[in-house]
Amino acid sequence: MAERAAAPGARKGFSLPQVPKILVYGVGFVPAVWLFYQGINDRLGADPMRYLEQALGLWALRFLIATLAITPLRQLFAVNLLRYRRALGLLAFYYALLHLLTYLVLDQGLDLAAIGADIVKRPYITIGMATFVILVPLALTSTNAAIRRMGGQAWARLHRLVYVAAIGAVLHFILVVKSWPPEPLVYAAIVTGLLGYRLVHSLGRKAAPRRRPA
Amino acid sequence: MLIRRSSDILPSEITPRNVYLSRRQWMAGAAGLALAAALPEGLRAAPLSASKSSFSTDEKLTSREDVTSYNNYYEFGVDKSDPAENAGTLKTSPWTIKIDGLVGKPQEIGIEDLIKSSALEERIYRMRCVEGWSMVIPWVGFPLADLVKRVEPLGSAKYAAFETANRPSEMPGLRSIFPVLDWPYREGLRLDEAMHPLTILAVGLYGETLPNQNGAPIRLVVPWKYGFKGIKSITRISFVEKQPETAWNKQAPNEYGFYANVNPHVDHPRWSQATERRIGEGGLFVKRRPTLMFNGYAEQVAGLYSGMDLRKFY
Numbered sequence: 001m002a003e004r005a006a007a008p009g010a011r012k013g014f015s016l017p018q019v020p021k022i023l024v025y026g027v028g029f030v031p032a033v034w035l036f037y038q039g040i041n042d043r044l045g046a047d048p049m050r051y052l053e054q055a056l057g058l059w060a061l062r063f064l065i066a067t068l069a070i071t072p073l074r075q076l077f078a079v080n081l082l083r084y085r086r087a088l089g090l091l092a093f094y095y096a097l098l099h100l101l102t103y104l105v106l107d108q109g110l111d112l113a114a115i116g117a118d119i120v121k122r123p124y125i126t127i128g129m130a131t132f133v134i135l136v137p138l139a140l141t142s143t144n145a146a147i148r149r150m151g152g153q154a155w156a157r158l159h160r161l162v163y164v165a166a167i168g169a170v171l172h173f174i175l176v177v178k179s180w181p182p183e184p185l186v187y188a189a190i191v192t193g194l195l196g197y198r199l200v201h202s203l204g205r206k207a208a209p210r211r212r213p214a
Numbered sequence: 215m216l217i218r219r220s221s222d223i224l225p226s227e228i229t230p231r232n233v234y235l236s237r238r239q240w241m242a243g244a245a246g247l248a249l250a251a252a253l254p255e256g257l258r259a260a261p262l263s264a265s266k267s268s269f270s271t272d273e274k275l276t277s278r279e280d281v282t283s284y285n286n287y288y289e290f291g292v293d294k295s296d297p298a299e300n301a302g303t304l305k306t307s308p309w310t311i312k313i314d315g316l317v318g319k320p321q322e323i324g325i326e327d328l329i330k331s332s333a334l335e336e337r338i339y340r341m342r343c344v345e346g347w348s349m350v351i352p353w354v355g356f357p358l359a360d361l362v363k364r365v366e367p368l369g370s371a372k373y374a375a376f377e378t379a380n381r382p383s384e385m386p387g388l389r390s391i392f393p394v395l396d397w398p399y400r401e402g403l404r405l406d407e408a409m410h411p412l413t414i415l416a417v418g419l420y421g422e423t424l425p426n427q428n429g430a431p432i433r434l435v436v437p438w439k440y441g442f443k444g445i446k447s448i449t450r451i452s453f454v455e456k457q458p459e460t461a462w463n464k465q466a467p468n469e470y471g472f473y474a475n476v477n478p479h480v481d482h483p484r485w486s487q488a489t490e491r492r493i494g495e496g497g498l499f500v501k502r503r504p505t506l507m508f509n510g511y512a513e514q515v516a517g518l519y520s521g522m523d524l525r526k527f528y
Binding site for chain 1: 280288292395465466484485489491493497498
């Protein structure tokens with residue numbers, strides 16, 4: 001998945017007007033700023049901490065999904081948004097970090113005993129934590145320098161962990177709700193679709209004679 | 215200057231205080247009724263007069279705004295704000311409750327008759343949700359025991375089974391292609407729990423009839439149990455011999471027991487029940503408080519469960 005704009009699919013793609021990447025970060029942080037603004041002004045409803053915690057987690061998942069949508073969009077619809085993928089992935093990480101900080105500080109009040117018990121005893125917390133831990137090395141190796149240092153292939157292999165993170169994120173969501181409400185199931189279906197597409201695509205490639213070394 | 219002395223007014227001309235007060239009350243009531251008639255169904259809130267109760271807590275009340283906007287009533291959606299937005303479609307008048315099963319006097323009671331014939335009390339209770347948050351709510355209602363006695367349960371009746379209205383046309387949650395629960399919502403109590411003086415049927419809160427999102431026109435309140443036991447918009451109460459099926463227990467038996475007594479020592483399989491967040495306390499910086507055994511009502515109710523393993527009968 002090493003991304004170079006010179007990839008074959010890129011040029012014939014449907015050309016969208018290019019916007020500066022900084023704008024993606026700018027727009028991406030709007031929900032967080034808005035949430036904190038509303039939270040401080042007591043406009044997040046009766047249970048503001050829980051609202052903030054859930055909303056930040058949901059935005060992390062949405063950005064993770066956006067990151068995973070880049071490749072299928074390019075391969076299936078020739079829409080090339082590759083240059084924004086790093087920004088989207090990092091936004092997913094920053095939202096996951098804010099979500100985690102909200103849990104640690106506002107929800108649990110940094111009660112380490114309670115947090116430790118949660119991590120050990122509650123599968124949804126265990127999975128949530130593990131998902132965050134997976135995202136850390138991906139965020140740390142998101143620079144051009146890291147890609148050069150690691151080499152494209154090793155970097156790409158490491159970054160396939162994002163698939164595991166996506167599965168972890170939806171499981172975490174499903175396990176935290178009562179019964180089977182539609183919203184987490186819809187997100188699970190989207191992630192299944194995005195990962196299933198890759199599986200089918202890679203099986204297809206393996207079946208066909210290779211033209212280029214992998 | 216002529217100053218009229220008070221003695222010029224004959225005592226017989228003075229309107230007694232209780233008369234003019236009641237006239238004010240009547241006028242306020244009449245104004246309220248006129249206003250209510252102009253409002254769409256579901257937004258009507260009529261004042262209820264109720265006597266105080268020694269069972270009430272003196273803890274700080276959760277605001278009316280929070281009590282009526284943060285609700286779990288899955289018939290109207292799974293988000294906390296959904297019931298306040300959607301429950302207006304529920305037609306709460308006319309409303310009857312069917313009482314059947316093992317009773318000497320099976321009957322259908324209209325809600326107005328039931329309210330008129332009951333001595334309403336204000337009961338300020340803590341409400342602990344199984345999700346880990348709590349409120350303090352000034353309910354208006356009457357002991358369920360009063361109604362139970364009136365219908366004369368037979369000796370063989372061991373449980374009371376409750377049912378919520380089952381109206382897909384008025385309840386969007388019942389039309390969903392992915393039903394969250396096996397509708398209609400059902401709940402149950404052992405007969406001694408139903409007869410306990412703390413157990414009430416609530417018809418109002420904050421001195422007015424219940425808003426739809428809180429379970430209008432009549433709901434169960436069992437303050438030492440998790441909130442989901444407090445079945446809303448009741449249309450049927452059956453007296454039965456065997457422990458009845460209940461909605462959440464049927465959905466996930468390992469997570470939601472029949473008893474569902476608030477218990478900080480028995481965790482939900484997916485989260486701790488040791489602490490809770492009191493809604494309206496601290497906003498974004500809410501501090502968790504320890505959850506109390508039987509939600510702080512242990513003194514009154516612990517005896518109901520003596521000898522029972524509460525880890526097994528959660």
